[in-house]
Amino acid sequence: MKELAKTYSPADFEEKIYSNWCEKGYFTPKIDKSRPHYSIVIPPPNITGQLHMGHALDNTLQDILIRYKRMCGYCTLWVPGTDHASIATEAKIVEAMRKEGLTKDDVGRDGFLKRAWAWKEQYGGRIISQLKKLGSSCDWTRERFTMDEGCSDAVKEVFVRLYNNGLIYRGERIINWCPHCLTSISDAEVEYEEQDGHFWHIKYPFKDGSGYLEFATTRPETMLGDTAVAVNPKDERYKDIVGKTLIVPLVNREIPVVADEYVEMDFGTGVVKITPAHDPNDFEVGKRHNLPVINVMTPDAKITDDYPKYAGMDRYEARKAIVKDLKEQGYLIKVEDYRHNVGTCYRCGTTVEPRVSLQWFVKMEPLAKPAIEAVRNGDIKFVPERFDKNYFHWMENIRDWCISRQLWWGHRIPAFYCDDCGEITVSKDAEVFCPKCGKKMRQDPDTLDTWFSSALWPFSTLGWPKKTEDLDYFYPTNTLVTGYDIITFWVSRMIFSGLEYMGKKPFDTVLIHGLVRDSLGRKMSKSLGNGIDPLLIIDKYGADALRFALATGNSPGNDMRFSDEKIEAARNFANKLWNAARFVMMHLDIEKVELPEESELAIQDKWILQKLNELIKSVRSSLDSYEIGIALSEIYDFVWDIFCDWYIELSKTTLSEKGTKANLVSQNVITYVLENILKLLHPFMPFITEEIYLSLPHFESSESIMISTYPEFDITLDFSGECEIMERVIDTIKAVRVRRTEMNVPPSRKAKIFIVTSYPDSFNDSTFDFFKRLASASEAQVVSEYTGANAVQIITHAATVYIPMAEIVDIEKEKARLNGELEKVNSEILRIEKKLANEEFVKKAPAAVVEGEKAKLFKYESTKKGILDAINSL
RNA sequence: GGAAGCAUAGCUCAGUUGGGAGAGCAUCUGCCCUACAAGCAGAGGGUCAUAGGUUCGAGCCCUAUUGUUUCCACCA
Numbered sequence: 001m002k003e004l005a006k007t008y009s010p011a012d013f014e015e016k017i018y019s020n021w022c023e024k025g026y027f028t029p030k031i032d033k034s035r036p037h038y039s040i041v042i043p044p045p046n047i048t049g050q051l052h053m054g055h056a057l058d059n060t061l062q063d064i065l066i067r068y069k070r071m072c073g074y075c076t077l078w079v080p081g082t083d084h085a086s087i088a089t090e091a092k093i094v095e096a097m098r099k100e101g102l103t104k105d106d107v108g109r110d111g112f113l114k115r116a117w118a119w120k121e122q123y124g125g126r127i128i129s130q131l132k133k134l135g136s137s138c139d140w141t142r143e144r145f146t147m148d149e150g151c152s153d154a155v156k157e158v159f160v161r162l163y164n165n166g167l168i169y170r171g172e173r174i175i176n177w178c179p180h181c182l183t184s185i186s187d188a189e190v191e192y193e194e195q196d197g198h199f200w201h202i203k204y205p206f207k208d209g210s211g212y213l214e215f216a217t218t219r220p221e222t223m224l225g226d227t228a229v230a231v232n233p234k235d236e237r238y239k240d241i242v243g244k245t246l247i248v249p250l251v252n253r254e255i256p257v258v259a260d261e262y263v264e265m266d267f268g269t270g271v272v273k274i275t276p277a278h279d280p281n282d283f284e285v286g287k288r289h290n291l292p293v294i295n296v297m298t299p300d301a302k303i304t305d306d307y308p309k310y311a312g313m314d315r316y317e318a319r320k321a322i323v324k325d326l327k328e329q330g331y332l333i334k335v336e337d338y339r340h341n342v343g344t345c346y347r348c349g350t351t352v353e354p355r356v357s358l359q360w361f362v363k364m365e366p367l368a369k370p371a372i373e374a375v376r377n378g379d380i381k382f383v384p385e386r387f388d389k390n391y392f393h394w395m396e397n398i399r400d401w402c403i404s405r406q407l408w409w410g411h412r413i414p415a416f417y418c419d420d421c422g423e424i425t426v427s428k429d430a431e432v433f434c435p436k437c438g439k440k441m442r443q444d445p446d447t448l449d450t451w452f453s454s455a456l457w458p459f460s461t462l463g464w465p466k467k468t469e470d471l472d473y474f475y476p477t478n479t480l481v482t483g484y485d486i487i488t489f490w491v492s493r494m495i496f497s498g499l500e501y502m503g504k505k506p507f508d509t510v511l512i513h514g515l516v517r518d519s520l521g522r523k524m525s526k527s528l529g530n531g532i533d534p535l536l537i538i539d540k541y542g543a544d545a546l547r548f549a550l551a552t553g554n555s556p557g558n559d560m561r562f563s564d565e566k567i568e569a570a571r572n573f574a575n576k577l578w579n580a581a582r583f584v585m586m587h588l589d590i591e592k593v594e595l596p597e598e599s600e601l602a603i604q605d606k607w608i609l610q611k612l613n614e615l616i617k618s619v620r621s622s623l624d625s626y627e628i629g630i631a632l633s634e635i636y637d638f639v640w641d642i643f644c645d646w647y648i649e650l651s652k653t654t655l656s657e658k659g660t661k662a663n664l665v666s667q668n669v670i671t672y673v674l675e676n677i678l679k680l681l682h683p684f685m686p687f688i689t690e691e692i693y694l695s696l697p698h699f700e701s702s703e704s705i706m707i708s709t710y711p712e713f714d715i716t717l718d719f720s721g722e723c724e725i726m727e728r729v730i731d732t733i734k735a736v737r738v739r740r741t742e743m744n745v746p747p748s749r750k751a752k753i754f755i756v757t758s759y760p761d762s763f764n765d766s767t768f769d770f771f772k773r774l775a776s777a778s779e780a781q782v783v784s785e786y787t788g789a790n791a792v793q794i795i796t797h798a799a800t801v802y803i804p805m806a807e808i809v810d811i812e813k814e815k816a817r818l819n820g821e822l823e824k825v826n827s828e829i830l831r832i833e834k835k836l837a838n839e840e841f842v843k844k845a846p847a848a849v850v851e852g853e854k855a856k857l858f859k860y861e862s863t864k865k866g867i868l869d870a871i872n873s874l
Numbered sequence: 875g876g877a878a879g880c881a882u883a884g885c886u887c888a889g890u891u892g893g894g895a896g897a898g899c900a901u902c903u904g905c906c907c908u909a910c911a912a913g914c915a916g917a918g919g920g921u922c923a924u925a926g927g928u929u930c931g932a933g934c935c936c937u938a939u940u941g942u943u944u945c946c947a948c949c950a
Contacts, residue, residue, distance in 0.1 A: 006909095006910095007910085007912085008910090008912080192946090192947085192948070199950090215950075216950070217950060218950070219950085230950090262949095262950095263949095263950080264949055264950085267949050267950075268949080268950070271950090272949090272950045273950070274950090275950095279950075280948090281948085281949090281950075282950080340948085340949085340950095341947095341948060342948095343948080386878065386879075387878090389877070389878065390877080390878075390945065390946080393876085393877070393878095393945090393946065394945095394946075397946085397947085484944090484945085485945090487945095488945090488946090514879095519886085521886095521943090552888090552897095552898090553886080553887055553888060553897080553898080554887090554888090555887095555888070555889095557879080558879080558880085558887095559879095559880095559943090559944090560886095560887085561886065561887085563886070563899090565885090565886075565898070565899050565900090566886080566898080566899090568899090568912075569898055569899070569912095571912065572898095572910095572912045572913090573912090574912090575910065575912045575913090576909090576910065576912080576913085578909085578910080579909040579910035579912095579913085580909065580910080581909085582909050582910080583909035583910080584909085585909090586908095586909075587909095625890080627890080629888075630888075630889085630890090633888070633897070636897090636898095637897080644909085644910085645914085645915095648909075652908080656908075734915095734916095737915060737916065738915095738916065738917090740904095740915090740916090741903075741904065741915070741916045741917080742916085742917090744903085744904075745904095746904070746905075747904080747905060747907065747914095747915075748905085748907080773907080774907095774915095776907090828894085831894080832894090835893095835894095835930085835931085838930055838931090839930085840929095840930035840931090841893095841930045841931070842930085843930080844929090844930055844931090845893065845930070845931075846893080848893095849893050849931095850893095852893080852894095853893085853894090856894080
């Protein structure tokens with residue numbers, strides 16, 4: 001037996017314990033088809049990332065579930081890995097090169113990818129080692145990367161299949177373009193934010209000289225690409241001008257007035273300028289009216305050379321210049337302040353520029369249908385349920401997914417073009433020759449959206465498209481744990497992907513958690529500088545404390561705040577447990593723990609065993625329903641309030657009286673209970689529970705708590721009667737303490753107590769010791785009637801306790817106090833009597849509730865009787 | 875514009891089939907009582923946002939209102 005250090009100092013053992021687990025291979029499952037599996041795939045963190053609180057929460061929850069299920073006997077797999085994060089990583093490499101004075105074009109595609117891989121090798125493992133510090137029990141032998149060989153093969157396989165099924169197509173569409181990242185991005189990757197802008201009221205002259213048409217725009221610079229002006233066909237005001245021709249000032253282009261339903265009559269002047277190349281709605285209008293699409297901007301959002309006066313100006317400079325020119329030429333009517341939503345790139349925050357270009361798309365509707373159905377029919381469950389509304393809304397209104405990116409870091413699109421005959425082929429091969437003319441084909445230079453590979457994660461990591469044992473056994477996975485912020489990006493895409501390629505859902509439950517905010521409720525962000533580094537927290541307080549702080553008081557789907565108070569409370573709890581274990585250890589001389597025969601158990605033992613059994617039942621049921629925070633606080637309450645504050649105190653006498661039978665029983669029971677506490681707590685706080693467990697080599701297997709069995713509810717155990725006996729004692733001790741405190745009697749001043757009771761099984765030699773040590777009694781004695789000197793009287797439902805302390809008893813005050821108590825009890829009695837007199841209540845309420853009320857009434861009646869006797873005796 | 879969450883003690887939050895309101899922190903009082911002052915024993919503090927409704931019974935279910943946060947749409 002080794003000794004525990006005097007204070008809880010997690011840094012001393014966390015790392016050592018973790019590497020021991022790894023060495024023993026506990027995280028790697030041995031596939032056993034006779035056992036049920038439980039598997040989770042990690043939401044792969046970006047290789048650019050550093051562990052932040054969001055990761056810490058996400059992975060703490062996963063580890064709790066995994067460790068719980070592992071201890072429950074499931075064959076358990078948690079697949080770890082990282083995501084290549086194409087835009088984010090590419091941006092970092094570009095930035096690093098910029099510092100060297102290099103651009104992408106300077107180094108070329110191959111040179112760039114070399115740098116990217118080197119970067120991945122250098123930093124990609126950083127977050128993995130951070131996950132280990134947290135205690136994550138991932139199977140590191142199965143670690144994956146979205147761009148490793150297998151995952152890349154899965155990506156190509158999917159692309160080819162979807163293409164052959166007509167679900168991937170290439171087309172010229174208006175897409176969201178980031179002028180900073182120089183790539184297309186999907187609808188999901190656009191973030192809208194309110195910005196202060198202006199409404200410029202402008203007029204265009206009619207060609208025939210019959211005046212002007214007025215309208216307003218937030219983006220005057222796009223007028224260079226205007227190819228129409230639209231009004232609503234039902235708008236009486238403009239009925240006569242539909243079909244007339246306008247002249248676009250500055251460019252002198254002739255454009256028609258068209259009628260289109262898209263225009264809202266009562267917004268602004270009811271007239272909209274149409275720029276098909278630079279606005280998605282205008283693009284649609286343009287298609288309906290066969291309008292030309294005139295692109296006026298370069299990829300980095302500068303005006304093209306077609307407009308020499310503005311060429312090379314970026315969109316905002318051009319806006320100023322054009323407004324100035326319009327004003328000078330008399331076309332600007334007025335300018336209003338206007339606050340409106342502007343789409344920005346979710347990676348760099350640059351205002352998105354809608355742009356017409358040739359891109360690859362996934363046809364979503366046929367894929368979305370079964371994915372919606374799987375959630376609707378309960379095949380896949382969101383926890384909490386309300387998130388299915390989010391999901392349905394997104395999936396039911398889904399538009400085709402733009403998957404091509406003008407980036408180099410990522411999965412290159414497996415499409416090939418023949419420069420001679422224009423043939424297009426899609427293939428997994430690295431080199432492809434034109435099926436028509438035999439010429440070597442040119443591969444599409446673009447890469448795929450990062451989320452395209454993430455969508456395959458639950459099965460690509462298990463080996464798909466190969467038929468592997470892992471895939472066969474562990475798929476579908478069980479629980480997916482993630483934040484609500486990526487349901488659309490990721491969860492929805494995994495669902496339709498799993499259904500489409502595997503023919504099976506990827507997981508059965510999606511456990512959604514919220515964001516970790518700072519102590520003021522703000523999002524943690526780099527720009528605010530309010531981020532809390534989980535690694536610093538681990539260094540200072542330990543990984544267990546961090547995990548506890550994240551898991552407790554947190555309910556599914558809700559954001560939580562992180563604060564010093566929380567982490568300190570968590571650390572204090574760890575310290576409490578630590579010291580409780582130290583206390584137990586310093587009283588042990590047994591070699592092995594065996595639960596004594598029922599007949600040998602003391603009353604307090606039966607009480608704690610009953611309480612423990614109840615705890616086991618409710619913790620398991622909370623965990624089974626993903627109520628992780630509740631499960632943890634149940635354990636917390638048990639450890640602190642029941643085990644430490646009461647059971648340890650109750651056991652001190654028997655534990656210290658060596659050489660007796662009672663002592664052996666006590667040692668065995670307290671160690672047994674502690675062992676169960678450690679096991680119950682292990683999924684939440686793996687390190688401290690292991691450290692203590694290994695320090696107490698009395699348990700059934702002390703190799704590691706990780707591979708021990710999670711405590712099971714014992715249906716045959718029933719000490720509820722003994723529990724009542726014990727609780728009468730506890731209630732009475734508490735009442736004595738309250739009275740003593742009220743009367744300012746210091747604990748050091750002991751006094752003899754006399755007990756009048758009708759419960760001799762609660763108050764006798766076996767419990768008097770408790771009163772001596774926990775209620776400052778110098779001696780305790782049961783009497784049929786108290787006849788001594790003036791005494792302080794303490795009345796409970798179980799007994800009346802007399803403490804003769806004549807000098808501090810003020811008869812008048814005592815009378816007043818007792819009358820006050822009587823009043824309270826009477827009102828309670830009245831309330832219950834009224835309730836029980838209500839026929840409807842007795843008839844309709846469940847029997848247990850009615851019985852409960854009756855029991856309470858009985859207790860109050862007993863208390864009342866005690867009070868009345870006390871008043872009479874004064 | 876559409877949808878959802880939240881509103882409970884001074885602060886931060888739990889409270890899952892509807893059955894007498896809880897924790898942590900903070901505050902106050904008293905304690906170094908053979909594990910723990912990162913502790914022990916106590917205390918105070920709540921018309922559970924407001925107004926209706928359903929029910930024998932509502933913090934919990936329904937309706938409306940107010941405040942607040944978020945997601946989606948993107949009306950130029």
